[in-house]
Amino acid sequence: MTERKRLRGDERREQILQATMTLFIDRGFEGVTMADIAEATGMSRPNIYTYFPSPAAVLDQLLDDALEAATADLLPLMASGVVPDFAALLSTLVQHRHLLLLMHCGGGPQLRSRREQFDDALIGALVERLSSERVQRRPELVPLVTALLSGLIYECVVRERPSCDPAQLGHSINAFVRGGVQAVLAQEDPRPGPERLP
Structure with missing residues (x-):
């Protein structure tokens, strides 16, 4: 024995x-x-x-450790004045997939709050990097870009959909996000005014 x-x-x-x-x-x-x-x-x-x-204490420790490691890799991608590279972001999140899986494994209000804080910090920082005075005048861009990035991260990294290969998306995501923002900014203000019908 x-x-x-x-x-x-x-x-x-x-x-x-x-x-x-x-x-x-x-x-x-x-x-x-x-x-x-x-x-x-x-x-x-x-x-x-x-x-x-308790299991909750184990989860807290796992999240603390995973967030610390992911933050060290993500911060350089979101430095002030740096144009966001969404391909690099997706690649980095794939390397830290266990963090996102842990954040989506269930749990109560405390875990949901941590997930929302992480999402807000990550997505908010990226959207801020896209910001300009014109973007700030078009506040509908923020939820559009936020929803796109959140959905993309969830589908590609968390769910690992075969049709959402992060390496392939990396070639087009930067142009797609920037092009979409520019297309919206190029439009006339679509909000109805007194002379327009809704």
């Missing part, structure tokens, strides 16, 4: 995090119990509790 290697505390903690991340992604947050985590890691439940008091 082979003797099981004894792990140090930090190695056990990492083992719990990795096993639980897989469980959350496969089953959703609500489908994972401390007993499931114990079974997946081969540890006892009391041992798991010495590191984390």
Whole structure:
């Protein structure tokens, strides 16, 4: 009989995090119990509790770690004065897909709030990079571009739709977003005025 290697505390903690991340992604947050985590890691439940008091605490730690890593890679793409490169953004998000999967694995209001904060920061920063005085005068552009980018990220990165290959989209997404913004800006103001019928 082979003797099981004894792990140090930090190695056990990492083992719990990795096993639980897989469980959350496969089953959703609500489908994972401390007993499931114990079974997946081969540890006892009391041992798991010495590191984390609940599945929610494990998810919080996973999100903290994943956000820290993703932020380090995303910030240079969204520096002030830098024209957004949506192809590079998609490529970076693909590398951090586990973060987006964790954010979409279920959970209560606290997780939804974290997801919304991340989305607002990411998409908001990108839309801001597209902004100009003319864009600010056409506020309907903000939700249009925001919805396009949010949907694209969800379909390509989270759902991994085969028709949404991020590498292929990278060739056209920059031109598509900028061209769409320019097309809207080139239009006359479509809002009805007193002399126009709605």
